[in-house]
Amino acid sequence: MSPPPAADHPVTPLNELARAELAPAFSPLYRQIKGLILQGLQTGEWKAGEGIPSEVELAARFGVSQGTVRKAIDELAADNLLVRRQGKGTFVATHAEQQQQYRFLRLTPDAGAPASLGRQLLHCRRQRAPAWIAKLMHLRAGDPMIEIRRLLHSGGQPVVLDDIWLPGSLFKGLTTERLQEHRGPFYGLLETEFGVHMVRAQEKIRAVAAEEESAAPLQVTPGSPLLSVERLSFTYGDKPVELRRGLYNTTHHFYRNDLH
Structure with missing residues (x-):
């Protein structure tokens, strides 16, 4: 069973996302999650150099599988927007590194x-x-x-x-x-x-x-x-x-x- 989301980050069901048109209806699920994580970066929820929640926490937050979150994070890392650190987690990329x-x-x-x-x-x-x-x-x-x-x-x-x-x-x-x-x-x-x-x-x-x-x-x-x-x-x-x-x-x- 997935752990409950953090209290200050309520789950955003994907049907609500579709209504809000945060991602096209035809977009693959992991791309929708990628868009939501990117939205968090844009709004400053996670600042340059800071760690983002774990894959498990994000999966619970968005109501999707951990594999879907991992694929979204993989693309953001390939775009140099996130940086994975072995044993430490995933962090917002920064030019200070x-x-x-x-x-x-x-x-x-x-x-x-x-x-x-x-x-x-x-x-x-x-x-x-x-x-x-x-x-x-x-x-x-x-x-x-x-x-x-x-x-x-x-x-x-x-x-x-x-x-x-x-x-x-x-x-x-x-x-x-x-x-x-x-x-x-x-x-x-x-x-x-x-x-x-x-x-x-x-x-x-x-x-x-x-x-x-x-x-x-x-x-x-x-x-x-x-x-x-x-x-x-x-x-x-x-x-x-x-x-x-x-x-x-x-x-x-x-x-x-x-x-x-």
Whole structure:
């Protein structure tokens, strides 16, 4: 017999879910459970780095078999939204974890193992969103926006010039001082202090020539070849919350991607 659900988490029968249209009627049962767990992540019921209830507890909560819950969790783990830890349970994935820190940054040295990149903040300022950024991020032109420019270093040499734009309404306390004080990964700061978790990203990559304005901080001559990487990052519910344009100096590095 399955154990009773926790008192603060009443069972949500699947017929109620169908009426609420939380999942399509034709969706496999494990996909419906996946959607319900994802809903808990979206609403902040389980925050980045926290453990979620066991498979047995979730099965009792949703009124399904443990195998159905396991299959739903397997997919969420494959999507890098959850992390299984042997003997400890299942946890909400966080960019603060060592294995997750550079999930969206694929720059790899020609020789040797990838090393942590040093960061140099050039500026952090508030502005009004120009029309082209607002369109990409589903905002209105003129909405408050935070613009961050920084350099990433490898072995003391600048390798990435990053321009980052964030919606001002989500990151009201983000300042130059806060960024300079933070020692962990950038996305880890956004998770812990602002509750915004980057779960996936889209990238556009092209070769460009360094212009004078970008050549100086990257310590290359104007006209040198660079890799331009434009990334749009999303939180739960496919909501865009970060736009980033990075210029990569690939003289001694390459851009690595694993295809599945």
